[in-house]
Amino acid sequence: MSNGQWYPPEWPGRIRALAAGELTAAVPRRAATVMLLRDGAAGGAPAVHMLRRRTSMAFAGGAYAYPGGGVDPRDDDRLVGWAGPAPAAWAERLGVGTPAEAQAIVCAAVRETYEEAGVLLAGPTPETVVTDTTGEDWEADRAALVSRELSFAAFLERRGLVLRSDLLGAWARWITPEFEPRRYDTWFFVAVLPAGQRTRNASTEADRTVWITPGDAADGYDRGELLMMPPTVATLRTLRPYATAARALEAASDQDLTPVLAQARLDGDELVLSWPGHAEFTKHISAADADETRGEGESGNVELTADAEGGAR
Numbered sequence: 001m002s003n004g005q006w007y008p009p010e011w012p013g014r015i016r017a018l019a020a021g022e023l024t025a026a027v028p029r030r031a032a033t034v035m036l037l038r039d040g041a042a043g044g045a046p047a048v049h050m051l052r053r054r055t056s057m058a059f060a061g062g063a064y065a066y067p068g069g070g071v072d073p074r075d076d077d078r079l080v081g082w083a084g085p086a087p088a089a090w091a092e093r094l095g096v097g098t099p100a101e102a103q104a105i106v107c108a109a110v111r112e113t114y115e116e117a118g119v120l121l122a123g124p125t126p127e128t129v130v131t132d133t134t135g136e137d138w139e140a141d142r143a144a145l146v147s148r149e150l151s152f153a154a155f156l157e158r159r160g161l162v163l164r165s166d167l168l169g170a171w172a173r174w175i176t177p178e179f180e181p182r183r184y185d186t187w188f189f190v191a192v193l194p195a196g197q198r199t200r201n202a203s204t205e206a207d208r209t210v211w212i213t214p215g216d217a218a219d220g221y222d223r224g225e226l227l228m229m230p231p232t233v234a235t236l237r238t239l240r241p242y243a244t245a246a247r248a249l250e251a252a253s254d255q256d257l258t259p260v261l262a263q264a265r266l267d268g269d270e271l272v273l274s275w276p277g278h279a280e281f282t283k284h285i286s287a288a289d290a291d292e293t294r295g296e297g298e299s300g301n302v303e304l305t306a307d308a309e310g311g312a313r
């Protein structure tokens with residue numbers, strides 16, 4: 001393969017079925033993901049926390065991604081402890097109709113980062129953030145969140161915490177193509193790793209975590225060593241210019257949140273798959289070549305050295 005673009009072998013058949021009216025597009029589920037950044041050593045480029053999805057996963061198995069997941073219906077609980085920009089301001093920024101919808105998306109971003117990376121963007125006051133989320137009691141609460149036995153609002157109340165929405169910056173929005181059986185309308189956020197906290201692989205969906213500079217990750221993709229989905233690569237490229245994590249967070253307000261939705265069309269016997277505004281991901285697949293895509297994207301995930309956080313660098 002020429003790069004590490006995730007491309008399932010069943011896509012050509014599904015695209016043809018959608019074009020023929022034989023496939024009904026699933027309604028995308030709202031989701032959030034967080035590009036967690038920390039500054040590099042000795043003034044080096046900041047690194048982003050990524051996880052590698054288990055190869056057994058039905059969606060994007062083996063691909064590198066950021067912590068994230070779907071909105072929990074209880075994420076719009078009006079009792080959630082909140083600090084930072086109000087949900088109404090977030091609704092305008094995120095392009096959704098109501099403050100409750102915006103609150104649910106922001107809550108999902110914070111909750112999923114805690115569930116999958118052990119990092120919590122919350123504090124006992126609007127000006128502070130927790131510095132340690134380790135210990136059996138914290139782990140019990142995290143497990144209860146994962147199993148949905150505990151709502152995020154109840155978790156914050158139990159801990160005497162408020163969600164720090166000011167620690168997040170909305171960066172991008174991508175929607176899973178209409179021909180995919182599992183579809184997500186995903187908002188990408190950027191955040192800085194809070195002082196005193198450390199990431200860990202707390203996700204059952206990942207077999208590896210890494211701290212890697214956006215530039216190195218994008219280069220690994222370009223060489224075909226790291227498997228990724230288009231939204232991941234695109235956001236890595238936009239993070240690359242920032243010299244510090246704080247500067248990236250400051251730049252979030254200038255990012256375009258116009259949704260990116262893949263488009264597929266039939267041009268004779270050729271399938272053309274494209275992502276508006278991202279020409280590098282365009283694919284042209286002839287009927288004769290469709291079967292050859294089955295092996296695409298399966299080789300060369302780079303082995304990274306494990307660090308003290310249970311991940312890699």
